Amino acid sequence: xxxxxxxxxxxxxxxxxxxxxxxxxxxxxxxTPVTYICLTLGEMGRNMGRPVMCTxxxxxxxxxxxLEEACRLLGIRxxxxxxxxxxxxEFADQEALTERVSDVINELAxxxxxxxxxxxxxxPDHNATGEAVARAVARLPENNQPVIHAVAFSNDAYDALGxxxxxxxxxxxxxxxxxVIEAHASQTAGLIEQVKQRQNSDFIEDMLHTERxxxxxxxxxADSRS
Amino acid sequence: xxSIQPEAVQEALNERxxxxxxIHLETTNxxxxxxxxxxxxxxxxxxxxxxLRYIHGRIAGEGPYRIGLETSLGWLYAxxxxxxxxxxxxxxxxxxxxxxxRLAAALxxxxxxxxx
Numbered sequence: 001x002x003x004x005x006x007x008x009x010x011x012x013x014x015x016x017x018x019x020x021x022x023x024x025x026x027x028x029x030x031x032t033p034v035t036y037i038c039l040t041l042g043e044m045g046r047n048m049g050r051p052v053m054c055t056x057x058x059x060x061x062x063x064x065x066x067l068e069e070a071c072r073l074l075g076i077r078x079x080x081x082x083x084x085x086x087x088x089x090e091f092a093d094q095e096a097l098t099e100r101v102s103d104v105i106n107e108l109a110x111x112x113x114x115x116x117x118x119x120x121x122x123x124p125d126h127n128a129t130g131e132a133v134a135r136a137v138a139r140l141p142e143n144n145q146p147v148i149h150a151v152a153f154s155n156d157a158y159d160a161l162g163x164x165x166x167x168x169x170x171x172x173x174x175x176x177x178x179x180v181i182e183a184h185a186s187q188t189a190g191l192i193e194q195v196k197q198r199q200n201s202d203f204i205e206d207m208l209h210t211e212r213x214x215x216x217x218x219x220x221x222a223d224s225r226s
Numbered sequence: 227x228x229s230i231q232p233e234a235v236q237e238a239l240n241e242r243x244x245x246x247x248x249i250h251l252e253t254t255n256x257x258x259x260x261x262x263x264x265x266x267x268x269x270x271x272x273x274x275x276x277x278l279r280y281i282h283g284r285i286a287g288e289g290p291y292r293i294g295l296e297t298s299l300g301w302l303y304a305x306x307x308x309x310x311x312x313x314x315x316x317x318x319x320x321x322x323x324x325x326x327x328r329l330a331a332a333l334x335x336x337x338x339x340x341x342x
Contacts, residue, residue: 044272046256046328048321055227055311055319056250056332057340085342087257087272123257155261190326 005078006032007110007146009101009133011039011089011125013067014184019151020114021074021180022170023211028075035078035108037101038067039129042187044086050189062186070183073176080104090128094135097128101136110146113137117150117214118221120157134221149213157214164212171209178208227309227321232285235310238318239283239293242335250274250334251304272332275339278302290322293333304333 006027010016016024016036027034041060048054054062071079082100084092105113116130130150137145149166170177178195181188194200252272260268280295280302287305295302306322313319315336322331334340 044252044254046254046330048323048327048329050327052227052309052321052323052327055313055321056252056329056334057313057317057319060341122261125257155264 004032004111005108006034007104007108007113008034008036008076009039009113009115009129010036011084011123011129012042012045012086013038013063013070014042014181014187015116015126016074017070017177017181017184017188018207019153020211021070021177022173023114023168023213024074024076025173025176026168026170033078034074034076035080035104035110036071036074036076037080037082037104039082039084039089040086040125041067041081042086045187047187047190049186050193053186059186063184066184066186070180073180073183087125089125094128094132097132098135098139101132102139105136105140105146113146113148114213115148115150117152117157117161117216120152120154120161121150122154130216131221134216134218135223138218138222145218148216148218150216151212152214161214164214166213166215168211168213169209170211174208227311227319230285230289230291230307230310230320232291235285235291235293235320238312239285239295242318242337243280243282245337246277246279248275248336248339249278249302250332250336250340251276251302252332253306254330256328275342293320302333304331306331307333 008016024034042063043060045059113133115133116126118127118130118134121127121130137148152161182192195204254270255268259266280297283295286292291307292305307320308323310320317334317336320333321329324330
């Protein structure tokens with residue numbers, strides 16, 4: 001199934017950097033195409049660079065450039081933007097969002113989708129994105145559903161979901177992954193500084209060495225349409 | 227952006243009094259505040275592209291600054307403002323940045339709607 005792409009769906013530029021960029025690189029470097037749907041441009045981000053490098057109104061342009069550079073580093077040749085606004089994903093027309101996701105799934109027939117685990121991904125945009133993906137996959141016949149590898153990082157994730165069932169060793173890609181994180185400089189300058197100062201290093205080094213996913217069963221998200 | 231100079235700000239506010247403007251007003255403590263500190267009560271709000279015409283506006287404080295705009299029926303208020311600029315589209319952008327440079331408040335006035 002080498003031709004079936006991996007589909008990555010996240011709401012904000014930089015969501016792909018922390019939890020999954022090593023996994024994406026494994027795919028693209030072994031020849032599997034990766035399509036990335038990024039729902040917003042992170043227009044409402046609180047980080048404006050260190051020192052401050054933009055305004056509320058210029059932040060989206062900066063983040064678009066950062067996203068395009070990150071995709072270049074990741075070997076992602078198919079970036080799709082949904083043009084939604086940061087913080088509003090859960091309030092948008094959920095059926096319309098689900099249908100847009102369904103359209104891309106039907107077009108690409110991905111073998112795997114990477115997204116956030118609904119309810120365990122902290123930011124409301126993350127949770128709403130994962131839910132829309134799960135709903136879209138649940139609409140496919142069971143024998144035709146791509147596997148969903150979901151990222152969860154809420155404080156209660158391990159208690160509620162158990163340990164992640166997919167653990168990808170990306171230690172060999174530590175520097176590449178750091179480069180992708182660094183590409184999102186407006187958002188990550190503080191984190192990069194911590195890496196250099198070796199602060200918070202247990203957490204950061206773990207993130208740079210292992211990527212963890214929970215396989216998400218879409219069935220509970222099926223809508224009861226007659 | 228540059229540090230707020232109250233006299234220049236006051237002038238910009240005076241110039242726009244009585245005009246129909248589009249407003250972006252926002253406060254935020256970040257989407258991860260309660261995740262990083264469970265005892266932190268996260269609150270924030272934003273409104274974008276609301277039309278507003280103010281009778282008069284004033285900037286007050288020693289920095290961080292406060293701005294109040296009085297309308298015929300009410301008020302707009304923002305505090306914690308530290309930096310500002312008038313951009314190339316003649317929009318007046320104010321931001322309140324915390325010591326790490328993160329945006330905590332924003333107030334923006336434009337004669338044309340902001341991008342949605």
